[in-house]
Amino acid sequence: MAPPTVSLSFPHGGKSSFSGGLFINNEFVAAGDGKTFAVVNPSDGKEIAQVAEASAKDVDVAVKAARKAFNESWGLNVPGFKRGQLLIKLAELIEANLEEIAAIESLDNGKAFSIAKGFDITEVAANIRYYAGWADKNHGKVIEVDSSKLHIQRQEPMGVCGQIIPWNFPALMFAWKIGPALAMGNTIVLKTAEQTPLSALKMCELIKEAGFPPGVVNVISGFGPVAGAAIANHMDIDKVAFTGSTLVGRNILKAAASSNLKKVTLELGGKSPNIIFADADLDQAISWSAFGIMFNHGQCCCAGSRVYVEESIYEKFMAKFDEKIKSIQVGNPFEGNTFQGPQVSQLQYDRIMAYIDSGKKEGATLRTGGIRHGQEGYFIEPTVFTDVNPDSKIGREEIFGPVVVVHKFKDNADLIKKANDSVYGLAAAVFSRDVTRALDTANKLQAGTVWVNCYNQLNPQVPFGGFKQSGIGRELGEAALASYSQSKSIHVNLHAPNPM
Ligand code: NAP
Numbered sequence: 001m002a003p004p005t006v007s008l009s010f011p012h013g014g015k016s017s018f019s020g021g022l023f024i025n026n027e028f029v030a031a032g033d034g035k036t037f038a039v040v041n042p043s044d045g046k047e048i049a050q051v052a053e054a055s056a057k058d059v060d061v062a063v064k065a066a067r068k069a070f071n072e073s074w075g076l077n078v079p080g081f082k083r084g085q086l087l088i089k090l091a092e093l094i095e096a097n098l099e100e101i102a103a104i105e106s107l108d109n110g111k112a113f114s115i116a117k118g119f120d121i122t123e124v125a126a127n128i129r130y131y132a133g134w135a136d137k138n139h140g141k142v143i144e145v146d147s148s149k150l151h152i153q154r155q156e157p158m159g160v161c162g163q164i165i166p167w168n169f170p171a172l173m174f175a176w177k178i179g180p181a182l183a184m185g186n187t188i189v190l191k192t193a194e195q196t197p198l199s200a201l202k203m204c205e206l207i208k209e210a211g212f213p214p215g216v217v218n219v220i221s222g223f224g225p226v227a228g229a230a231i232a233n234h235m236d237i238d239k240v241a242f243t244g245s246t247l248v249g250r251n252i253l254k255a256a257a258s259s260n261l262k263k264v265t266l267e268l269g270g271k272s273p274n275i276i277f278a279d280a281d282l283d284q285a286i287s288w289s290a291f292g293i294m295f296n297h298g299q300c301c302c303a304g305s306r307v308y309v310e311e312s313i314y315e316k317f318m319a320k321f322d323e324k325i326k327s328i329q330v331g332n333p334f335e336g337n338t339f340q341g342p343q344v345s346q347l348q349y350d351r352i353m354a355y356i357d358s359g360k361k362e363g364a365t366l367r368t369g370g371i372r373h374g375q376e377g378y379f380i381e382p383t384v385f386t387d388v389n390p391d392s393k394i395g396r397e398e399i400f401g402p403v404v405v406v407h408k409f410k411d412n413a414d415l416i417k418k419a420n421d422s423v424y425g426l427a428a429a430v431f432s433r434d435v436t437r438a439l440d441t442a443n444k445l446q447a448g449t450v451w452v453n454c455y456n457q458l459n460p461q462v463p464f465g466g467f468k469q470s471g472i473g474r475e476l477g478e479a480a481l482a483s484y485s486q487s488k489s490i491h492v493n494l495h496a497p498n499p500m
């Protein structure tokens with residue numbers, strides 16, 4: 001049976017057509033049982049394509065392909081510079097197809113086309129290039145202990161890596177995952193999110209065109225409890241990397257523990273504090289704080305969803321912040337000035353609206369937004385709450401939508417206690433003109449990333465990941481290489497005496 005074909009027409013003109021199959025061994029194939037599922041445009045809730053739906057058996061076929069490739073045509077069989085060349089070729093192909101991938105991403109996920117183009121897909125290529133550069137710089141080391149022996153530490157690939165990614169940055173999460181894994185010589189079975197399988201499928205075409213051997217990258221569309229769970233439980237997957245909810249992250253860890261103890265890295269949720277001191281540049285703080293929560297429609301794991309403003313400037317800050325939030329352009333992702341498109345799905349829309357309702361019921365003040373935007377699709381007006389009880393649902397839980405809660409604080413001691421009062425620890429930000437104050441605060445915050453006088457800055461070179469329940473391990477930078485490799489210590493006897 002032939003797999004489904006995805007044929008898209010973009011609202012701003014142009015078309016794209018590619019396979020909706022499972023990408024296994026460099027071929028697009030139908031699911032073993034022929035099942036497919038619908039992909040929906042979140043701007044109007046209508047179906048735009050069908051893609052193959054992987055079963056546990058399909059995952060198994062993909063793992064066998066990845067294992068064979070690891071043993072025969074990748075990993076230690078291919079020198080690092082060759083892996084790097086293939087990654088550079090892939091980055092070039094992504095750049096050459098940037099407009100088309102961005103349009104696919106925008107249609108599938110709902111993010112603004114201009115942002116998909118200028119940020120998401122541009123960063124995809126940048127991340128792949130960055131890891132291309134590492135592929136032949138995996139030097140290992142010699143450890144001096146004593147002159148009778150030589151100790152060599154090699155950094156070897158893990159083997160077959162399972163990767164499970166979310167829908168908020170479908171293409172970029174794909175790049176964050178495959179870049180370091182391929183640079184270190186691993187092979188891959190990756191599951192995209194059910195809501196957003198399309199950009200990865202287009203990029204699979206390019207992976208084949210770049211010349212990666214069959215079986216090195218295998219990508220399947222499908223559902224978490226079936227295909228995702230099959231990856232997490234598989235006995236022949238050596239490592240699983242997951243980005244998504246803390247709830248599912250726990251399940252992944254349990255599955256690894258009760259199967260083959262595969263290595264696990266997790267990039268999970270957050271409820272990140274964004275702190276504005278009275279001496280901050282107010283316009284700068286307002287601009288970055290609005291961006292910090294509303295970028296990607298609030299669907300960022302590191303979103304600045306708890307803003308803390310020093311008491312003495314609270315009223316002034318709020319007046320300008322409300323204005324800024326009201327000025328955000330919500331609408332058709334393909335219109336030039338749109339900043340915020342629809343939420344990704346009906347389910348996410350419903351979850352966010354339930355949080356807004358609970359905020360109102362629990363006595364918070366709704367300053368702006370809180371309602372649907374337009375008549376169709378999953379659009380929500382950017383929403384600001386104040387007077388929020390820190391122990392209420394909207395005070396504590398990750399909303400993952402365009403909803404921010406703003407608190408006041410009195411002094412530093414009060415602030416640090418409040419800011420760190422969360423089970424999460426992914427990110428935080430501090431706005432102040434006083435460098436000592438900003439850095440003292442940054443040092444005290446329990447977060448894997450702290451931004452000073454900015455927000456949502458991510459670079460391929462800089463590690464990213466969570467303290468506390470926001471995750472295990474780090475992505476990006478050199479740090480990610482460690483989580484896609486394992487060290488082997490080789491002890492060579494030069495002239496140590498026989499022991500007995
Ligand atoms: P999710 O269920 O955690 O989805 C993330 C990925 O995990 C998807 O590919 C998903 O597949 C897969 N998955 C789901 N259940 C699984 C299982 N039992 N075993 C293995 N894989 C599984 O996230 P969601 O339901 O889409 O979103 C819920 C909340 O998660 C959001 O509201 C937000 O708070 C948080 N979230 C965080 C991030 C982040 O960047 N840290 C990203 C997305 C969501 P399916 O696509 O089939 O679900």
Ligand code: MG
Binds near residue numbers: 224
């Ligand atoms: Mg889900």
